[in-house]
Amino acid sequence: MERQLFKPRSRVFIAYLSLPVLWYLFVVVVPLVLAIRYSLYEWSGGPKMRFVGLSNYVQLIHDYDFWFSFKNNLIITLLCIIGQIGIAFILAAMMTTRVLKFKEFHRTVIFLPVVLSPVVIGFIWMLMYNQQIGILNWILRAIGLGSLVRPWLDDPKLVIYSVSVPLIWQYIGFYLVILMASLQSIPKEIFEAAEIDGADGFKRTIYVILPLLSDTLKVSIMLCIAGNMKVFDHIYVMTGGGPGKSSMVMAQYAYNNSFIMFKLGYGATISVGILVLSLAIILLSRKLMGGSEK
Amino acid sequence: MNIKKIAFKIGALILNILVMILSLSAIFPIVWLIYSSLKTEREFALSIASLPAHPTFENYVNAIKTAKMHIYFFNSLFITVISVILIVIFSFIVGYFFARYQFKGRTLLYTMFLAGMLIPIHALLVPLFVQFKVFGLLDRRITLIFPYVGLGLPMAIFLMENFIRDIPHEIEEAAYIDGATLTQTLFRIILPICKPIISTVVILSALSTWNEFSFALVLIKSDALKTLPVGLTNFSSQYTVKYTQLMAAITIAILPVIITYLVFNKKVIQGLVAGAVKG
Numbered sequence: 001m002e003r004q005l006f007k008p009r010s011r012v013f014i015a016y017l018s019l020p021v022l023w024y025l026f027v028v029v030v031p032l033v034l035a036i037r038y039s040l041y042e043w044s045g046g047p048k049m050r051f052v053g054l055s056n057y058v059q060l061i062h063d064y065d066f067w068f069s070f071k072n073n074l075i076i077t078l079l080c081i082i083g084q085i086g087i088a089f090i091l092a093a094m095m096t097t098r099v100l101k102f103k104e105f106h107r108t109v110i111f112l113p114v115v116l117s118p119v120v121i122g123f124i125w126m127l128m129y130n131q132q133i134g135i136l137n138w139i140l141r142a143i144g145l146g147s148l149v150r151p152w153l154d155d156p157k158l159v160i161y162s163v164s165v166p167l168i169w170q171y172i173g174f175y176l177v178i179l180m181a182s183l184q185s186i187p188k189e190i191f192e193a194a195e196i197d198g199a200d201g202f203k204r205t206i207y208v209i210l211p212l213l214s215d216t217l218k219v220s221i222m223l224c225i226a227g228n229m230k231v232f233d234h235i236y237v238m239t240g241g242g243p244g245k246s247s248m249v250m251a252q253y254a255y256n257n258s259f260i261m262f263k264l265g266y267g268a269t270i271s272v273g274i275l276v277l278s279l280a281i282i283l284l285s286r287k288l289m290g291g292s293e294k
Numbered sequence: 295m296n297i298k299k300i301a302f303k304i305g306a307l308i309l310n311i312l313v314m315i316l317s318l319s320a321i322f323p324i325v326w327l328i329y330s331s332l333k334t335e336r337e338f339a340l341s342i343a344s345l346p347a348h349p350t351f352e353n354y355v356n357a358i359k360t361a362k363m364h365i366y367f368f369n370s371l372f373i374t375v376i377s378v379i380l381i382v383i384f385s386f387i388v389g390y391f392f393a394r395y396q397f398k399g400r401t402l403l404y405t406m407f408l409a410g411m412l413i414p415i416h417a418l419l420v421p422l423f424v425q426f427k428v429f430g431l432l433d434r435r436i437t438l439i440f441p442y443v444g445l446g447l448p449m450a451i452f453l454m455e456n457f458i459r460d461i462p463h464e465i466e467e468a469a470y471i472d473g474a475t476l477t478q479t480l481f482r483i484i485l486p487i488c489k490p491i492i493s494t495v496v497i498l499s500a501l502s503t504w505n506e507f508s509f510a511l512v513l514i515k516s517d518a519l520k521t522l523p524v525g526l527t528n529f530s531s532q533y534t535v536k537y538t539q540l541m542a543a544i545t546i547a548i549l550p551v552i553i554t555y556l557v558f559n560k561k562v563i564q565g566l567v568a569g570a571v572k573g
Contacts, residue, residue, distance in 0.1 A: 017403075024407065024410070027441050028444045038421060087316075094309065099310070106314075106317045112324070113321075115566075117522075117551075118507065125323070127540070169320070177567050178567055254420075259423075264424065274416060
């Protein structure tokens with residue numbers, strides 16, 4: 001701020017800023033502090049609140065189901081990084097060639113699922129996966145892969161992969177657009193020079209485009225991790241964490257504890273756990289990737 | 295040479311076909327859903343992939359009659375419109391003060407607002423539920439406006455502040471010399487200049503409000519106040535599921551978003567990317 005304008009009096013500041021600030025304190029800051037407080041109590045929502053100190057956290061550390069759901073979050077994140085960013089990267093590389101036609105159409109269409117609500121995506125894929133009326137099994141039968149037909153969301157071994165597909169599918173367009181935006185900021189001469197030097201499709205992608213995009217890819221991976229640590233809506237709609245607990249994720253587990261079993265204290269502990277784990281994973285991966293991004 | 299050329303052409307064709315298949319698979323589920331919603335349950339059961347032979351709006355009529363989709367629709371619309379207006383006004387004001395003035399507590403407020411982008415919303419569900427219960431704010435028409443505005447603010451403030459900082463100071467100085475008050479300068483002069491960023495903020499916050507699920511699930515109990523995403527889950531658990539009717543209900547929920555996207559797609563894409571990458 002190199003220059004100061006004529007400065008209004010402080011009561012003008014207060015008049016303008018107090019409503020937004022109070023609003024924000026009321027719905028974000030105070031609850032966040034309270035979450036930490038509630039996590040120290042055993043409490044089912046009634047007037048009886050029993051202070052238990054850190055014992056909720058001790059319980060959380062020994063809670064097999066919580067760590068199992070954390071593992072599911074990690075699996076989903078990994079699949080999404082590979083699926084979303086991988087596919088988006090290949091597509092973005094193709095978008096730089098003259099060979100590919102209808103680029104505008106592809107971009108518009110692939111981005112469309114991004115704007116839809118996760119709940120709707122969950123429903124659409126639940127219908128797609130449906131044993132009797134699902135179009136997925138219908139397609140498999142139609143192309144002669146009838147042996148692959150199965151209850152995609154009811155098989156405990158398979159379900160974590162089945163629920164990942166809609167997540168990947170929904171956000172490919174998002175990463176495609178991010179990568180394309182960063183490719184467009186690169187001078188065209190670089191691609192032309194590479195072409196003249198004889199770098200064709202594959203080589204060009206690996207030696208020219210990949211290094212140029214590395215910073216954007218890092219940002220994308222961060223976004224992907226942050227997004228998948230809080231995944232909830234899709235899972236809630238498609239499986240609710242089931243069958244059994246096979247597709248349980250951390251947010252669903254926190255929701256079940258808080259609002260199905262009414263263990264509000266422990267639910268708050270799980271939420272704080274999610275907060276800490278997400279930040280830790282983000283910092284860790286940033287370190288591993290050599291954080292050159294902002 | 296000729297063979298090489300032909301090989302290249304074939305390769306290009308294959309590549310185009312592959313990408314086209316991928317593109318179509320990105321919208322096929324949505325297209326399938328929409329055209330299937332125009333079939334009767336019987337026709338759908340008979341052939342799940344074919345186009346409707348005699349398109350009918352019967353499912354839509356039922357989705358409105360039995361599942362009250364129109365009520366959820368107007369609830370979502372109401373909450374979205376109010377929340378977006380408030381987010382725009384608040385973020386414009388806060389963004390302006392952050393961009394233009396050094397004042398006591400600025401750093402603290404700034405950090406507080408921006409840190410909001412890192413908080414996973416699920417950490418707020420339990421305490422907000424309790425807090426709203428204490429204040430008698432659960433299950434009201436205005437309930438959801440509170441968290442939606444609060445959570446929409448960080449990103450919106452960030453975008454506004456960045457934009458306003460690049461507006462030359464001379465504009466305001468001229469206004470002050472002409473005797474304009476702060477309020478006049480703010481709303482008559484700066485606000486119109488901010489149009490492009492305001493439209494980005496509107497798109498971002500409208501989409502996330504319209505699509506939000508967790509708070510709506512936890513803070514609203516009565517059927518008459520539910521929003522579309524919760525209304526949909528309600529629908530599938532309460533009634534014997536008629537698939538085509540569910541499809542009609544989902545279509546009602548997504549059509550406004552899809553139409554908005556098709557009309558303003560460049561602006562929508564820009565807005566979402568600006569929000570994510572800068573945040």
